Amino acid sequence: MSQTINSILVPTDGSDGARIGARRGIDLAATIGADLHVLSAVDARDIEPDLNADGQTERERLLETEAERAVDSIARLARTHLSGQITTAVESGIPFQAINDYVDTHDIDLIVMGTQGQTGFERVVLGSVAEKTLRTAAVPVVTVTPDGDIVEIGDQRYENILLPTDGSEGADLAIEWGITLAEMYDATVHTLYSVDTSRFGGVEGSAE
Structure with missing residues (x-):
């Protein structure tokens, strides 16, 4: 059973x-x-x-201005490619919690976000937010590494999608979402079950 994606959240710093x-x-x-x-x-x-x-107010105002510039930059890019609704928001709070709260209050179906920045500081901050969002979000999260190929919007293709499974309910749900993406891009689906041989006391190797 494929999933429906009506709304996508893109967090940005x-x-x-x-x-x-x-x-x-x-x-x-x-x-x-x-x-x-x-x-x-x-x-x-x-x-x-x-x-x-006064100093705290000025600092907060500066951070809010930077956040508004960040969302406006993404929104301008999106408007050249999308016909659907584009909503921007700046919230205060711990980033991963703000993301989760926004998902809950705006009926978001999917989160798409970068996994880390390109400078050392960005790697720590953005990487931490992405990791915490992955662990706590109530909806699927698509993460994007910074070292992948950059293609023009509209030209992105997914030809092969790997769906690992351990047979759990969580894995089954992930497979449903993976199949949904595969159908959207007419991609080939690969499934994988890997036996953890470390449980067998020093036996090396793996089964797929």
Whole structure:
């Protein structure tokens, strides 16, 4: 049974890695005709507690301005490719929690995001947010590495999709979503079950 994707969320922090992830999200939204949501979260932990009230307000205003620029940049790119609705938002809070809250309140079907930035600092920050989002999100998350091939939006193709499984309910649900993507792009599906030989006391090798 395939899944329906009507709305896609693209989180961004303004980094190059986030923009690469956003391009994939825009491409997917264009392919299936989904609405696109672009979100940037102002991390309250970045506001120094030792600043006075005026200093904290100015720092928060600066962070909000940077977040607005980040979402506007992605939205401008999306408008040249999408006919569906594009919604932008800036929220305050811990980023992965802000992403999850937005998913819940806006009926999001899928998250598409970069896994890490291209500088050392971006790798730590964006990578941490992506990892926490993967573990806690209530909807599927498509992550995009920064070192993949960059193609024009509308020209992205997925020819082969690998669906690993351990037979669990979670794996079965992931397979449903994988099949959905495969149908959208007319891709070949590969399934894999790998036996963990480490459970057999030093026996080396694997079965597929």
